[in-house]
Amino acid sequence: MSKTIHAYILSRLQQRKDEGRYRTLKLLNGLIDFTSNDYLGLAHDSKLQAIVAEETNKVQCNKFGSTGSRLLSGNSYYAEMLEQKLAAFHHAEAALLFNSGFDANYGLLSTLPYTSDTILYDELVHASIHDGVRNSKASSIPFAHNNLEDLGHKITKAHGRLYVVVESIFSMNGDTAPLNALVKICEQYDAGLIVDEAHATGIFGAAGRGLVVELGLESNVLARVHTFGKAIGASGAAIVSSQALKDFLINYCRPFIFSTAPPLHTLAAINCAYDLLQQEPWRLQQLKQNIMLFKSEMSKHTNIQWLPSDSPIQSIIFPGNENVKSIANALQQQGLDVRPILSPTVPKGQERIRICLHTFNTKEEVIKLASVIGQF
């Protein structure tokens, strides 16, 4: 092994430690879950697991893996059926499956916008969008979070075909993009609006169709990214769009072309979870009750800097990486699984405890969480 490379690796690790940003993998067992993205409890639902097992048996596919990319041996009737179902559910012409939301965002943004085009993106979008933008041949301009005035100003300076990229529910703040107003700006400048619905999938819109459908903006949006590792309880993602954009991605999008397709078990899990979304509306109702309960409990603590939202994501600001880490530790000691989000993942001074509420959190657990947070 090269000594120079080893020394470089150690020095970069030391740098992370010196900055107070050293990451380690942790297993926290037995704590109350206020951190996972399993908003509806589908990832550990035994009924869903049984339905998925039955479904995979029924399909009688005798291979574990998909064995290749979709363009080679990895395509299946099941994948095509699922794409049609997803497109219909999300009111789109077409859907294209990806192995992850990261791949979908990265693939879309690094492929579609081209030389002499401009991508305008909300400064708080997910790392996968940032990386896609960075690898695109287009120019890029960030705009201030949810700031229409800033976007309106910057879009006048943009050139070529224009793309505007936002999350419908922002992953770190849990707040909502002003989609109606964004659609108007995009129409005025003939820009394509791309909406990452990762945290709205399963949560907003009828039976979880997403915020774009809730607002009736399906035909005004160029592409939506729905991910399946959060409320859907599985993994993977789909870009829902026009048939032409789907065909474009099949031809040009490298993370789609050069990656092994998801296996049947994953596709069946996604398919059955979507059925459950429609059959069991109580999950969403209970989640919404927990969100309301948490907000009303937190409103008793006026000393706390908190970013209230209508989504399952609630962020409590505790500035400083060391400060937020020690508060997260203290909460964990009290049996609450919450994790600190450090800068630069969020801007300096905005370090936070990011709470995810779930269908399966009991009333007592939610009240305890708010009460313990209130002590800091």
Ligand SMILES: Cc1ncc(COP(=O)(O)O)c(C=O)c1O
């Ligand atoms: C807004 C957003 N988009 C995309 C992703 C990536 O999705 P996946 O975990 O399926 O790769 C995430 C994951 O955290 C996310 O929060």
